[in-house]
Amino acid sequence: MISVEHLTKQYGPFTAVDSVSFTAATGRVTGFLGPNGAGKSTTMRMMVGLTRPSAGRVTITGRDYHELVNPGLEVGVLLDASAQHAGRTGREILAIAAQTMGLPKSRVAATLARVGLTESEADRRVRNYSLGMRQRLGIATALIGDPQVLVLDEPANGLDPAGIRWMRDLLRGFADQGGTVLLSSHLLHEIEVIADDLVVIGQGRIVAQGSKAELLAAAGTLVRTADPAQQDHLARALHEASVVTNPVDGGLRADADPELVGETAHRAGVVLRELRAADGAGLEEMFLELTAETAREGAAA
Amino acid sequence: MTTQTQLATEVPAVPTAAAPEAPAPRRGVRPIPMTRLVGVELRKMFDTRAGFWLMASVGIVSVLATAAVIIWAPDEAITQDTFSSAIGMPLSVVLPIIAILSVTSEYSQRTGLTTYTLVPWRGRVMSAKVVSTLLVGVAAMFLALAVGAVGNVVGSAITGLDATWDITLTQFGNIVLANVLGMLMGFMLGVLFRSSAGAIVGYFVYSLVLPVAFGTLAAFQEWFRDLQPWVDVNFAVTRLFDQTMTAEYWQQLGVSTLVWLWIPLAIGLRAILRAEVK
Numbered sequence: 196m197i198s199v200e201h202l203t204k205q206y207g208p209f210t211a212v213d214s215v216s217f218t219a220a221t222g223r224v225t226g227f228l229g230p231n232g233a234g235k236s237t238t239m240r241m242m243v244g245l246t247r248p249s250a251g252r253v254t255i256t257g258r259d260y261h262e263l264v265n266p267g268l269e270v271g272v273l274l275d276a277s278a279q280h281a282g283r284t285g286r287e288i289l290a291i292a293a294q295t296m297g298l299p300k301s302r303v304a305a306t307l308a309r310v311g312l313t314e315s316e317a318d319r320r321v322r323n324y325s326l327g328m329r330q331r332l333g334i335a336t337a338l339i340g341d342p343q344v345l346v347l348d349e350p351a352n353g354l355d356p357a358g359i360r361w362m363r364d365l366l367r368g369f370a371d372q373g374g375t376v377l378l379s380s381h382l383l384h385e386i387e388v389i390a391d392d393l394v395v396i397g398q399g400r401i402v403a404q405g406s407k408a409e410l411l412a413a414a415g416t417l418v419r420t421a422d423p424a425q426q427d428h429l430a431r432a433l434h435e436a437s438v439v440t441n442p443v444d445g446g447l448r449a450d451a452d453p454e455l456v457g458e459t460a461h462r463a464g465v466v467l468r469e470l471r472a473a474d475g476a477g478l479e480e481m482f483l484e485l486t487a488e489t490a491r492e493g494a495a496a
Numbered sequence: 497m498t499t500q501t502q503l504a505t506e507v508p509a510v511p512t513a514a515a516p517e518a519p520a521p522r523r524g525v526r527p528i529p530m531t532r533l534v535g536v537e538l539r540k541m542f543d544t545r546a547g548f549w550l551m552a553s554v555g556i557v558s559v560l561a562t563a564a565v566i567i568w569a570p571d572e573a574i575t576q577d578t579f580s581s582a583i584g585m586p587l588s589v590v591l592p593i594i595a596i597l598s599v600t601s602e603y604s605q606r607t608g609l610t611t612y613t614l615v616p617w618r619g620r621v622m623s624a625k626v627v628s629t630l631l632v633g634v635a636a637m638f639l640a641l642a643v644g645a646v647g648n649v650v651g652s653a654i655t656g657l658d659a660t661w662d663i664t665l666t667q668f669g670n671i672v673l674a675n676v677l678g679m680l681m682g683f684m685l686g687v688l689f690r691s692s693a694g695a696i697v698g699y700f701v702y703s704l705v706l707p708v709a710f711g712t713l714a715a716f717q718e719w720f721r722d723l724q725p726w727v728d729v730n731f732a733v734t735r736l737f738d739q740t741m742t743a744e745y746w747q748q749l750g751v752s753t754l755v756w757l758w759i760p761l762a763i764g765l766r767a768i769l770r771a772e773v774k
Contacts, residue, residue: 278606
């Protein structure tokens with residue numbers, strides 16, 4: 196379990212991370228979502244002692260990171276897959292990590308296989324790696340110590356769709372075995388397929404958090420009319436039923452459950468082509484909305 | 497607090513699905529011993545192409561310098577001292593660069609992100625780097641001594657004279673000390689600049705520009721002549737190579753290294769311990 200309490204980082208007058216508190220629970224994958232520059236990476240660097248917090252604290256399995264006597268065996272960390280010596284081979288980078296943690300050499304080959312890097316890829320220098328291969332190597336470095344907690348910054352960056360599916364299965368399995376996973380992303384689609392819980396951050400502040408199911412339920416209903424010309428008519432009808440709507444490509448998103456929207460459409464005599472829970476579309480809109488909201492506030496402050 | 501759209505006050509607990517209870521009981525996690533860190537740092541000095549050739553250059557330079565002495569030096573100059581000076585000069589350039597890169601590659605190549613995450617005590621990482629750097633330095637000096645000795649034997653056989661063994665233990669000790677100070681100088685620049693390019697430029701300013709500047713000043717300014725050994729660190733260190741050290745020389749070495757080595761080293765280390773690693 197990772198517990199973040201009122202974590203704050205100030206650079207002069209600029210507050211990069213503003214009293215952030217959340218918990219990444221054991222047995223769950225927690226997605227840390229926010230636009231670029233929202234403070235995700237700074238928060239993660241503070242978790243593992245690379246950046247000193249201005250205030251607040253982080254505990255991992257109940258302890259401060261500096262209290263772990265051999266952190267690699269307890270927390271797997273990937274902060275930037277590109278931060279590797281370009282002149283080393285993938286195998287060598289992993290071997291150095293294994294040696295630092297005091298692990299047997301056999302773990303290197305086993306872990307390379309686990310992340311899907313072939314023997315010949317492992318013997319290439321990292322300068323010749325694609326971003327996806329670097330991510331796999333970085334995940335290997337995080338996994339090799341067989342930790343109980345994973346902290347991964349943008350791990351899906353550069354992975355192809357098959358790679359993202361692979362990572363989802365890997366992290367799912369890790370969490371199901373009682374592990375804790377915290378991964379960040381600035382892309383909702385990426386994190387949506389992997390995470391159980393979401394923590395949304397914008398302008399250094401937490402703007403929403405909860406389980407993915409809860410956040411999706413709060414995202415409302417997507418409705419499309421059979422005749423596009425009738426959309427305004429439906430929107431008016433929904434407004435009269437005091438339901439807030441906003442247009443999304445070729446349809447409406449309504450802050451109400453599908454049943455109410457369907458009933459309203461029926462009464463208004465509008466023929467529908469589609470009616471369903473908004474899911475990702477709504478969450479994305481919410482994500483943009485919430486982060487834009489804090490952006491405005493930040494500018495006004 | 498108005499922006500805090502708290503959609504759920506609590507993160508749900510572990511799912512009710514039949515997730516396996518706890519993972520396998522934690523094996524005993526033992527602290528990382530210092531010897532292991534030194535081993536890791538030594539490995540990191542050799543395991544890149546650049547690092548490997550830098551290390552190999554120590555051997556190559558020794559052999560080339562020895563060959564040059566045998567080919568070009570006059571017969572009476574074929575002594576162990578000549579060989580050790582010939583090897584020592586180029587080595588005193590290569591060794592500090594090894595020291596610089598051991599620190600700066602963590603920052604220039606950003607490997608520090610992993611290193612300091614696996615070992616979140618930067619003081620220990622730095623200590624391991626100093627130890628491994630000095631081990632390499634001392635090993636290189638013994639290698640150079642051995643190559644020089646072989647050169648002396650071969651050279652004497654060619655000239656047909658008896659081999660002249662004119663290096664005392666004290667002299668060898670002083671030469672080792674001079675090179676160790678040179679490497680620490682490189683280490684200090686690495687710690688201070690945290691960038692390979694900056695530190696190497698700094699090193700050439702230190703070892704090429706400053707001595708010339710101080711030398712020129714001493715040549716033209718009477719008042720500076722007596723002061724030079726106290727402020728010119730290269731001047732003070734170079735005497736380790738070719739003079740019998742007097743008590744005053746040692747004091748001058750102490751004072752000049754305090755200013756040019758120990759104080760900046762302390763400032764740099766303090767910065768390393770506090771700086772954010774990105």
